[in-house]
Amino acid sequence: MLLEFKSKEAALKAFNLNDINIDMFKNHVLFDGCEIHRHPGSDPFIIVFYYSGLEGYYVHRCVTLKHYDKYVRLIPQEEKFEWIAQELSNLFKEEYKVVGI
Numbered sequence: 001m002l003l004e005f006k007s008k009e010a011a012l013k014a015f016n017l018n019d020i021n022i023d024m025f026k027n028h029v030l031f032d033g034c035e036i037h038r039h040p041g042s043d044p045f046i047i048v049f050y051y052s053g054l055e056g057y058y059v060h061r062c063v064t065l066k067h068y069d070k071y072v073r074l075i076p077q078e079e080k081f082e083w084i085a086q087e088l089s090n091l092f093k094e095e096y097k098v099v100g101i
Contacts, residue, residue, distance in 0.1 A: 001074045001085040002100040008070045014094035030087060032058065048084060063088055071099070 005011040033049040045064040052059045061081050066073040074085035082101060089096070 001082065001089060001098065003072045003074070003089060003096040004099045005070050005072065005094060005096050010094050010096075011067060011070050011072050014072065014092045014096065028087070028091070046088065048088070072096075 003011075003014075005014060031048045031050050035047045036044065037047065038044045043064050043066050045062050047060050047062050049058060049060045051057070061084050062077045063081075063085050064075040066075065074088060076082055076085050089098075
């Protein structure tokens with residue numbers, strides 16, 4: 001999912017993950033928790049945990065964040081988990097436009 005923000009600053013602010021309130025993940029109706037990983041020299045990523053009724057157990061899925069000027073791309077570990085990227089983008093309050101999926 002590719003999101004376009006009004007400015008580069010808005011894009012960095014929306015998904016910088018420094019001031020993020022972990023409770024917004026815990027209070028999400030689908031997600032049971034999350035981990036945020038930042039490593040020098042690589043893109044940050046978010047791991048969300050949820051109960052999968054189809055698989056019958058708790059699973060974790062990863063979404064990588066890439067910043068390009070005023071754009072942010074959310075890349076799920078597989079295409080079938082695009083819904084997780086959509087749910088994550090709804091948690092952030094900055095105004096954006098979806099440019100591509």
